[in-house]
Amino acid sequence: xDVLDLARLQFAVTGSLHFLFVALTLGLAPLVAxxxxxxxxxxxxxxxxxxxxxxxxxxxxxxLGIVTGLVMEFQFGLxxxxxxxxxxxxxxxxxxIETLVAFFLESTFLGLWIFGxxxxxxxxxxxxxxxxxxxxxxxxxxxxxANSFLQNPAGATVRGxxxxxxxxxxxxxxxTLVMALPHVLAAGLLTAGCVLxxxxxxxxxxxxxxxxxxxxxxxxxxxxAFVGAFLTVGFGYAQFGTxxxxxxxxxxxxxxxxxxxxxxxxIGELLLxxxxxxxxxxxxxxxxxxxxxxxxxxxxxxxxxxxxxxxAREEGRQPWLVYGKLTVADALTPGLTQGRIxxxxxxxxxxLGLLAVVDYLLIARLIRRGPALIALGEQPAPQPVLTF
Amino acid sequence: MEILWFGILAVLLAGYFALEGFxxxxxxxxxxTAERDRAVGAIAPFVLANEVWLVGIAGVLFGAFxxxxxxxxxxxxxxxxxxxxxxxxxxxxxxxxxxxxxxxWRSFWTAAVAAGSLGLALSWGGVIAGITGAPALLGVGYxxxxxxxxxxxxxxxxxxxxxxxxAAQGAARTGRALALSAAVAAAPIVVPLVALASEVxxxxxxxxxxxxxxxxxxxxVPLMAAAQIWVWRVFRxxxxxxxx
Numbered sequence: 001x002d003v004l005d006l007a008r009l010q011f012a013v014t015g016s017l018h019f020l021f022v023a024l025t026l027g028l029a030p031l032v033a034x035x036x037x038x039x040x041x042x043x044x045x046x047x048x049x050x051x052x053x054x055x056x057x058x059x060x061x062x063x064l065g066i067v068t069g070l071v072m073e074f075q076f077g078l079x080x081x082x083x084x085x086x087x088x089x090x091x092x093x094x095x096x097i098e099t100l101v102a103f104f105l106e107s108t109f110l111g112l113w114i115f116g117x118x119x120x121x122x123x124x125x126x127x128x129x130x131x132x133x134x135x136x137x138x139x140x141x142x143x144x145x146a147n148s149f150l151q152n153p154a155g156a157t158v159r160g161x162x163x164x165x166x167x168x169x170x171x172x173x174x175x176t177l178v179m180a181l182p183h184v185l186a187a188g189l190l191t192a193g194c195v196l197x198x199x200x201x202x203x204x205x206x207x208x209x210x211x212x213x214x215x216x217x218x219x220x221x222x223x224x225a226f227v228g229a230f231l232t233v234g235f236g237y238a239q240f241g242t243x244x245x246x247x248x249x250x251x252x253x254x255x256x257x258x259x260x261x262x263x264x265x266x267i268g269e270l271l272l273x274x275x276x277x278x279x280x281x282x283x284x285x286x287x288x289x290x291x292x293x294x295x296x297x298x299x300x301x302x303x304x305x306x307x308x309x310x311x312a313r314e315e316g317r318q319p320w321l322v323y324g325k326l327t328v329a330d331a332l333t334p335g336l337t338q339g340r341i342x343x344x345x346x347x348x349x350x351x352l353g354l355l356a357v358v359d360y361l362l363i364a365r366l367i368r369r370g371p372a373l374i375a376l377g378e379q380p381a382p383q384p385v386l387t388f
Numbered sequence: 389m390e391i392l393w394f395g396i397l398a399v400l401l402a403g404y405f406a407l408e409g410f411x412x413x414x415x416x417x418x419x420x421t422a423e424r425d426r427a428v429g430a431i432a433p434f435v436l437a438n439e440v441w442l443v444g445i446a447g448v449l450f451g452a453f454x455x456x457x458x459x460x461x462x463x464x465x466x467x468x469x470x471x472x473x474x475x476x477x478x479x480x481x482x483x484x485x486x487x488x489x490x491x492x493w494r495s496f497w498t499a500a501v502a503a504g505s506l507g508l509a510l511s512w513g514g515v516i517a518g519i520t521g522a523p524a525l526l527g528v529g530y531x532x533x534x535x536x537x538x539x540x541x542x543x544x545x546x547x548x549x550x551x552x553x554x555a556a557q558g559a560a561r562t563g564r565a566l567a568l569s570a571a572v573a574a575a576p577i578v579v580p581l582v583a584l585a586s587e588v589x590x591x592x593x594x595x596x597x598x599x600x601x602x603x604x605x606x607x608x609v610p611l612m613a614a615a616q617i618w619v620w621r622v623f624r625x626x627x628x629x630x631x632x
Contacts, residue, residue, distance in 0.1 A: 077461030088454020096451020111436030
């Protein structure tokens, strides 16, 4: 593989890893916030256990979202400095706004929520998780603004040998953003719904002692997954008209994009059908072992569809990085050597890949152990007596 | 407008060194203290709020100084890769070390925190040497300077947060001592930044871009500051959390 292939592969691998974790984060955030709200409003200890159990899974997943995201953010400057040189004055703006206005606040409020159990007043603690959810969605918005600019460089004109920002409003109302953003957010809900449903199904299948707890997880998951699937498919089809007008040969010129799209559509439609059937039989699910098996088996598919969707969207604009303006080859950092890109690819893919496996094993173990022993929100141990 | 965004960049960089400096410093001190859980617990509620300053720096470089971002990051490729990998390893250590019971597991990830912290301090030396045009060997020396400054700051932080405990014997516990050590931690970046100010300013984005950024970001600055202050008010004393 040459330098360009390696740089693209590095971005694809780190980006795919990032998205697997981020999509679940986006879906789980509002669900954990709702669980936390029910606990604060009603004071039911079962709702507190629910919040802590799913909250711990949420933050365990979040850890990998952060570290993969760091690599994404810095990679633009490392291996794609042609992009920052040519389009940085436009593309950089939403990226900067995302880091400062959204992620900065998200990370700060998440720290307050994780470590603020039993320390902050319940209402303020609850406000923190809602702010985390809100800023996570704001993050998704700005990242999609930036990505949509690459798909369809609206709001910018060529000045000299670089792009200049001329219409910020056009950046925000980009037709490739309007339907794609809700599509992605709904896919996050579908993913989170499947994870909740599947954790519940797994525990009920094992004849857990926590029957009520996991029946609730299963039902919340089933409803969320159906709503997510319905909106994902709906906003997916709603994009075809826009894509045809902006990138007419998106699905035909590149076989990978076409295959990714087709497989994703099949998975999405099957998930919509299955989650609909699960929703209408929701009352009987806790007692139907074959249904629980089906639920466990479908869990990987929303994750697979997420990756395929991105492959379709990103492969479909090749060879362009900024559609019609800057090719991927021209965006590569000038003088990037085979040695350097190999080093960084091995380091990033190796370290992040291993950590991703460890993280998923930890999440699986949390689900297996159930809500009895949850570190998040534990009552603090009494202060040790100081001895001098 | 360029001056304003240079000011924001400078505040973020100095703030990152002054705040994340003590997290990295405590990481560096972990091999030398017996009370590792207490030391990690002391920094735990601050880490997420501190490390995010560097994400903000990357954002400001990207949005307000895009030419500089491409030049600096790609020019210092191996050092920046080292910085990122160290950061990832340090964070993974913090998130994972208490997720399984067992001495071996916890020691392994504690070692990851220490190794990642050392990598971060040394990489920062390399980055600063790189942007000032100093030779690579000098970067290693500067990395040691950064590491010593961070370790001093971490020690002062532990003395302030865990007064009288074994992890921080000997340091003064006042807020003034902590402010002083923060200044020591920030010095390695502030000095070169002042020297390079005019070169950074030359690479600012055009005024249309900076206006949009100002319009979108400045109204949120009070909220960002309030959230940071809130973290300090909540976690400055009381029981040391056990999540990390």
